[in-house]
Amino acid sequence: MADADPKLAAPSLDAVRARLDEIDANLLALVDERAGLAKHVAAAKQAAGDGDKFALRPGRETALLRRLLAKERTAARPSLVVRIWRELIGDSLSRQGPFHINVWGGKESARSVELARHRFGAAPPLRTLAKPEEALAAAKTLGGVGVLALASDTPWWGRLLADPKLQVFAALPCLAAWGPMTALAVAEVEVEPTGDDRTFWVTDAPGSAAAIEETLGRDGVVGDLIAEVGGLKLFALIGFYQAGDERLARAPGRLSGVIGAAPAPLDV
Numbered sequence: 001m002a003d004a005d006p007k008l009a010a011p012s013l014d015a016v017r018a019r020l021d022e023i024d025a026n027l028l029a030l031v032d033e034r035a036g037l038a039k040h041v042a043a044a045k046q047a048a049g050d051g052d053k054f055a056l057r058p059g060r061e062t063a064l065l066r067r068l069l070a071k072e073r074t075a076a077r078p079s080l081v082v083r084i085w086r087e088l089i090g091d092s093l094s095r096q097g098p099f100h101i102n103v104w105g106g107k108e109s110a111r112s113v114e115l116a117r118h119r120f121g122a123a124p125p126l127r128t129l130a131k132p133e134e135a136l137a138a139a140k141t142l143g144g145v146g147v148l149a150l151a152s153d154t155p156w157w158g159r160l161l162a163d164p165k166l167q168v169f170a171a172l173p174c175l176a177a178w179g180p181m182t183a184l185a186v187a188e189v190e191v192e193p194t195g196d197d198r199t200f201w202v203t204d205a206p207g208s209a210a211a212i213e214e215t216l217g218r219d220g221v222v223g224d225l226i227a228e229v230g231g232l233k234l235f236a237l238i239g240f241y242q243a244g245d246e247r248l249a250r251a252p253g254r255l256s257g258v259i260g261a262a263p264a265p266l267d268v
């Protein structure tokens, strides 16, 4: 009520702080229990024969985040939820086996490092590299993730056509509220459809992006150009396309292909 005396309505600071202390103790107990489960997850993956593979499961992470964001909340914003859980997940991954981040940010190095930390948390070691090839090579070592900026004079993403094991699995940032897509994350992981994805497709087709988009559109494929360097174009297609998709097989370009897929931003 506009005419209510706020001093009368306000609870005492001591009472609010006592409740915060109680909540913190409960949160810590749950965070501790969650962190302790990492070794059981690792043991289960070992038993399933996946012990020598990178533990990261991008599809599972997206499913659990979308489920949390769909739950009723009164005050916690999506950015708070996503940052906390990315931190918890990154810590879990770092306990399951090797996990390291290799950033090539070009002229956007600080921003790329920030996006990498938002996505993978503070637990994994992170280094910045001078060349995109170095970040890609590091992403091919066990537990390696490469975070590479899209704004670039080098079409580093074109190299992934020759290396199908190395897949784009995330577009950064993962929340639209954190700004436009400026970097991609790559690793030797399995990329699965999550129900709302963008597929990254490279082509050397000449001509304008608009003409290529129109040709794709006639086959029901909708996408946007997100990078173009030295005769190669990178498109983000709406939906999940397998590497062998017949619509993409007849799409323009002599050298073309899918280099991975990422969930659409979590907050749209």
Ligand SMILES: C=C(O[C@@H]1C=C(C(=O)O)C=C[C@H]1O)C(=O)O
Binding pocket: 041, 055, 056, 057, 058, 060, 061, 064, 088, 089, 090, 092, 093
């Ligand atoms: C725990 C797992 O391993 C990783 C950590 C996750 C988590 O902390 O929730 C989720 C997916 C994986 O990237 C899992 O595969 O379930």
